[in-house]
Amino acid sequence: MNSKMIRMAVVGNPIAHSLSPNLFNHWANEYNLNISYKRIFTNDVEDAINLSSNLRIDYLNVTAPFKNQFFKFAEKRDLSSYVYFAVNFFNCKNKSAFNFDAIGLSSILSKNNISLKEKKILIIGAGDTASLIIDFIKQFKNNEISIYNRTINKAKKLSHIKRVNFIEKIDNTSGFDVIFSTIPDFREMINQSTIRKDAIVIDLNYSIKKNDDFQFKYFDGLHWLIYQAMPVMIMLYQTLPHFDETYNYLSEINNLPKNNQITLIGFSGSGKSSIGKELANRMNFDLYDTDEIIENYTGLEIPLIFEKYGVDYFRNLEAKVLEYFAEYKNVIIATGGGIIENQKSINILKNYNDVIYIYSDLEQSLSRINIDSKPILKNSNNAEIENLFTQRSDKYFEVCNSIIYNNHDIDETIKLIYENYR
Numbered sequence: 001m002n003s004k005m006i007r008m009a010v011v012g013n014p015i016a017h018s019l020s021p022n023l024f025n026h027w028a029n030e031y032n033l034n035i036s037y038k039r040i041f042t043n044d045v046e047d048a049i050n051l052s053s054n055l056r057i058d059y060l061n062v063t064a065p066f067k068n069q070f071f072k073f074a075e076k077r078d079l080s081s082y083v084y085f086a087v088n089f090f091n092c093k094n095k096s097a098f099n100f101d102a103i104g105l106s107s108i109l110s111k112n113n114i115s116l117k118e119k120k121i122l123i124i125g126a127g128d129t130a131s132l133i134i135d136f137i138k139q140f141k142n143n144e145i146s147i148y149n150r151t152i153n154k155a156k157k158l159s160h161i162k163r164v165n166f167i168e169k170i171d172n173t174s175g176f177d178v179i180f181s182t183i184p185d186f187r188e189m190i191n192q193s194t195i196r197k198d199a200i201v202i203d204l205n206y207s208i209k210k211n212d213d214f215q216f217k218y219f220d221g222l223h224w225l226i227y228q229a230m231p232v233m234i235m236l237y238q239t240l241p242h243f244d245e246t247y248n249y250l251s252e253i254n255n256l257p258k259n260n261q262i263t264l265i266g267f268s269g270s271g272k273s274s275i276g277k278e279l280a281n282r283m284n285f286d287l288y289d290t291d292e293i294i295e296n297y298t299g300l301e302i303p304l305i306f307e308k309y310g311v312d313y314f315r316n317l318e319a320k321v322l323e324y325f326a327e328y329k330n331v332i333i334a335t336g337g338g339i340i341e342n343q344k345s346i347n348i349l350k351n352y353n354d355v356i357y358i359y360s361d362l363e364q365s366l367s368r369i370n371i372d373s374k375p376i377l378k379n380s381n382n383a384e385i386e387n388l389f390t391q392r393s394d395k396y397f398e399v400c401n402s403i404i405y406n407n408h409d410i411d412e413t414i415k416l417i418y419e420n421y422r
């Protein structure tokens with residue numbers, strides 16, 4: 001594996017449960033590629049683009065609700081993003097935008113010999129994805145498209161714009177040949193026992209497992225997820241991944257229980273402790289702060305620990321604390337900014353489930369702290385601090401699963417994380 005490391009991330013909201021990182025990191029392993037793939041929590045596209053530039057992220061996958069907004073930020077666009085007025089892949093370096101969603105849908109259809117021509121089609125949901133599916137389907141001639149949504153007015157509006165049927169209430173779905181669902185659980189909206197045996201359900205949600213009482217042909221959202229990601233692999237690595245192998249891998253991941261543990265990492269002053277406190281409060285989790293635990297254990301304040309026992313002693317204690325909390329559930333762990341300076345801690349963090357990198361610009365971070373209480377920073381000049389910031393950024397990036405830009409309002413940051421894990 002000697003190719004240049006490519007940094008990628010998926011941007012969306014909510015995004016905590018996106019399987020894109022699992023997908024790409026798996027392909028990186030399978031095909032021996034140097035990819036590091038993360039999630040970005042954000043509610044602002046411009047922030048996400050700035051964060052990507054600060055962290056030298058090369059490519060972004062874009063998901064709801066930002067697909068349309070990225071279109072505006074792009075400087076170049078592929079044909080498909082023009083057609084659908086939406087972007088799902090973005091090259092941060094040259095700001096070019098792509099949309100591989102339609103290719104993903106086409107692949108599901110063609111690989112499974114499904115034709116939409118002259119079919120009666122039901123789309124459940126009335127958001128951006130439903131809109132993309134309508135535009136996509138219209139290229140297959142003579143079909144009849146109907147949309148159905150819990151919020152009736154939204155469906156009415158979309159049906160009007162796209163000139164398709166709109167259904168207010170469905171008791172029986174036996175009239176439909178193909179059903180697309182863009183909502184979390186289609187079974188809450190339609191009576192699945194009325195779906196015809198020879199009908200096809202294409203679900204965009206990937207949390208529902210194929211079930212024995214699905215008498216119809218069912219494609220879960222992993223199909224779309226995998227097929228829309230394949231063009232990226234072809235474009236960047238001229239590699240066509242194996243569908244079945246990937247599907248089997250992701251279906252297993254999908255079933256793993258969550259361990260409800262969130263770990264916050266980042267530079268001094270990035271906001272870890274304040275975010276940790278409030279987050280723990282809201283989520284009703286316990287908060288453990290590695291700095292505090294070590295102070296309590298030694299009975300000394302951090303500058304004194306450094307003075308008396310040295311930096312290695314402190315770093316080893318940090319690793320011990322991480323090791324100790326590995327199995328803890330329903331906890332938030334706030335870590336010291338230097339925790340990633342120790343290889344043992346890095347290895348432990350890599351096995352933690354949800355490690356969130358709290359990123360704030362250096363200037364902003366320094367404005368939040370009292371430098372005298374930070375032994376490493378206190379003894380460094382500006383150039384050294386800048387250097388430390390850059391070097392550590394790479395390490396935080398390496399061990400985290402998700403990144404959040406905490407440059408503005410800390411309450412917004414807390415809310416964003418909270419809503420992702422609720």
Ligand code: S3P
Pocket residue numbers: 266267268269291302335336337338339373374375376
């Ligand atoms: C340190 C950061 C501090 C604290 C100790 C060492 C560092 O944590 O663990 O002073 O090496 O940068 P904060 O991130 O809470 O400042």
